Amino acid sequence: MSRGKIAFFTIILTYFLIVFGGYVASSESGMGCGPEWPLCNGEVIPDLQGDTLIEFGHRVIGALLFFLTIIIFVKVKKENSSNLERTVANWMLGLLILQLVMGAIVVFYHLPSIIITIHLLIAMIFLGILIWFWRFNSGYVIRESNDNHQIKKHINRIVILLFITIGLGAYIKHQHYGLACGWLECGAEAIPSTIPEILQSIHRLLAILSTFYILFTTYKVFSIYNSRLKTHMVLALVVILIQLIIGVMTIVSLVSISFAVLHLAAATLLFAIVVDARTLIRD
Incomplete structure (x- = not known):
């Protein structure tokens, strides 16, 4: 699959993850896995019901997003990409790693408002970078x-x-x-x-x-x-x-x-x- 198509699917997934993250926060399900990360209530796969199902689902989608981002990153590095594309790819991966760290902080410190806000804004920047990759590879x-x-x-x-x-x-x-x-x-x-x-x-x-x-x-x-x-x-x-x-x-x-x-x-x-x-x- 081409880099542009992968970027497009990653954009859709990122959008869904942001909106679903809003549902997690609005339904107050953010502590459904307890104050633990990456484990959920002490387990790799917890008992999937209630708030735990919602929060764990959010984490699974995030993991899939991480996988797709790595694919884009590797493709940029392996293919005959411009220096600009390589630089943006570095920022993209760096932001995703920062996003994972921020997500862990949100869990460890019981959902502080300022951290959740920064978590969302990083996701917006990440979404913007994905759109840039998708459009850059379109004609x-x-x-x-x-x-x-x-x-x-x-x-x-x-x-x-x-x-x-x-x-x-x-x-x-x-x-x-x-x-x-x-x-x-x-x-x-x-x-x-x-x-x-x-x-x-x-x-x-x-x-x-x-x-x-x-x-x-x-x-x-x-x-x-x-x-x-x-x-x-x-x-x-x-x-x-x-x-x-x-x-x-x-x-x-x-x-x-x-x-x-x-x-x-x-x-x-x-x-x-x-x-x-x-x-x-x-x-």
């Missing part, structure tokens, strides 16, 4: 010109905005600050005064800013000849609008598991779409 790119150079800068900023928004949202969730504000208002005062209210307000502001920036960039993209980039940006705009609705429903439902997981799923999909749009533009 479709947009060569940079004066026009799309500006678009590239806009998309770079959107990626950073989304990355920060996702990280802050994860921290808010795991600190149980999700209901610090209502779906529209935030506290009795005009200006939020408590830490949970402030963080939730910043998260919402970043989400709104991201929405308008994607709308602006989509408008700019439509002045460029390329149809593939237009499709990406329109899709990103649709997903972020859906994400805003899911965000409201998450609050209305008092942060139900289903809406919390959907919120993460939409955010991850949006991040992947925008990163893929960025990889289309190449120097």
Whole structure:
């Protein structure tokens, strides 16, 4: 199987692992294997039921992801790859190893919020690298010109905005600050005064800013000849609008598991779409 196809399957698996990880956290199943890693409740294969089944399933998917990543890494090293590909492959493997270490820390120290947040953000960077590998090995790119150079800068900023928004949202969730504000208002005062209210307000502001920036960039993209980039940006705009609705429903439902997981799923999909749009533009 070609490197591009393996990268594509690894992207799908990474996306599923991130979303499933959100379910593990939302269902409070993260300690289903106890404070042990890599063993689960002292066993290689534990009694698979309840929280243990959920957490162990997450670990099994992670192991499969590690295996596929090693295959990509070996292929890059063995094939006639560019220095850039080799460097990115090193970063990819390094991030995956760091991710495994962070996962172990999460278990050993009973799910600290900041570590879980970093765990998610590393997964997002890893997903971005996989998308880069997949697109790098496809034949479709947009060569940079004066026009799309500006678009590239806009998309770079959107990626950073989304990355920060996702990280802050994860921290808010795991600190149980999700209901610090209502779906529209935030506290009795005009200006939020408590830490949970402030963080939730910043998260919402970043989400709104991201929405308008994607709308602006989509408008700019439509002045460029390329149809593939237009499709990406329109899709990103649709997903972020859906994400805003899911965000409201998450609050209305008092942060139900289903809406919390959907919120993460939409955010991850949006991040992947925008990163893929960025990889289309190449120097």
